[in-house]
Amino acid sequence: MKKVVSLxxxxxxxxxxxxTAVAEGVPSKTTGDLYDSKVxxxxxxxxxxxxxxxxxQPLFETVSDFINKLAGKAVDFFGADAxxxxxxxxxxxxxxxxxxxxxxxxxGYENAKGEVVVEATFPEEFAADDKVVxxxxxxxxxxxxxxxxxxxxxxxxxxxxxxxEAIEALQGSDNNIVLILK
Numbered sequence: 001m002k003k004v005v006s007l008x009x010x011x012x013x014x015x016x017x018x019x020t021a022v023a024e025g026v027p028s029k030t031t032g033d034l035y036d037s038k039v040x041x042x043x044x045x046x047x048x049x050x051x052x053x054x055x056x057q058p059l060f061e062t063v064s065d066f067i068n069k070l071a072g073k074a075v076d077f078f079g080a081d082a083x084x085x086x087x088x089x090x091x092x093x094x095x096x097x098x099x100x101x102x103x104x105x106x107x108g109y110e111n112a113k114g115e116v117v118v119e120a121t122f123p124e125e126f127a128a129d130d131k132v133v134x135x136x137x138x139x140x141x142x143x144x145x146x147x148x149x150x151x152x153x154x155x156x157x158x159x160x161x162x163x164x165e166a167i168e169a170l171q172g173s174d175n176n177i178v179l180i181l182k
Contacts, residue, residue, distance in 0.1 A: 035121040035122060035123060036120070036121040037049045037118060037119065037120040037121070038118070038119055039116060039117070039118055039119075040118070040119045040159065041115075041116065041117035042112070042113075042114055042115055042116030042117055043112065043113045043114055044108065044109060044111070044113070044116040044167075045108070045111070046107070046108035047106065047107070047108040047109050047116055047118055048106070048107055048108055048118060048120075049104040049105070049106055049118055049160065049178055050104055050105055050106075050107050051104055052103055052104060052105055052177070053105060055105075056103075056105050056175065056176075056177045059137065059139070059144070059175075059177050060103055060177060063100075063137075063177075063179070064100070073096050074098055074099055074100055074179075075096060075098055075181070076096075078135055078146040078148075079146060081146075082135060082146040082147065082148055083095060085147070085148035086098070086133050086135070086148045086181070088148075089133050089148055089149075089151075090131050090133055092131070093131045098181040098182065099181065099182065100179050100180070101126075101132070101180050101181060101182040102120075102122050102179075103177065103178065103179050103180070104120070104177075105175075105177055105178060106118075106136070106162075106170055106176050109167060109170040109171060110171065112162075112170075112171075113164075113167070114164055114167075115161060115162065115163050115164060115167075116161075116162045116167060117159055117160065117161050117162070118159070118162065119154075119157050119158070119159045119160075120157060120160065121157045122157075122158070125156030125157075126153040126156055126158055126182070127153065127156075128156075130182050132151045132152075132153060132158060132180055132181065132182045133149070133150075133151050133181050133182075134148070134149040134150075134151040134158070134160045134178055134179065134180050134181070135147070135148055135149070135178075135179045135181060136148075136149055136162075136166055136169070136170075136176060136177075136178055137176060137177040137179070138169040138170055138175075138176045139173055139175055139176070139177075140172075140173055140174040140175070141174070145173075147165070147169060149161055149162060149163075149166060158180055160180075
């Protein structure tokens, strides 16, 4: 009997270690798995999308919890105006089926001017035919403003276009979060 129990314990430990190893290879939307980000167009030296910090984590958790309560309809969290803007950017896509693929925050925008395009590389490449949109959340205190941004996939990377209005929203906010939906 002791041999059976010992064997069972060993099997469980091996299974637990295997599950941990598999989980470590899965990129997280909330940790430092962003490989690279840089400005590819526009006047914004140092602007980049970087992993979420402790400052953005509570908002990301609020968004995630709310989306789970909405049966996975991410766009309903952002309000009617943002949902309409997403639909205009992705006219051939069922926007109710979009899910959060990645999350981050924008840095280095303080001196940005005009339209800026930022390219970001994540652990899992996006496919050329992926339909994606970025939602920028700018907020101060408890109020958030959600803006849909044109996003394209090029060579497995996402290219997010920040128009002047989005740059101004970033510059006037206390904090921000970027959610890439696909």
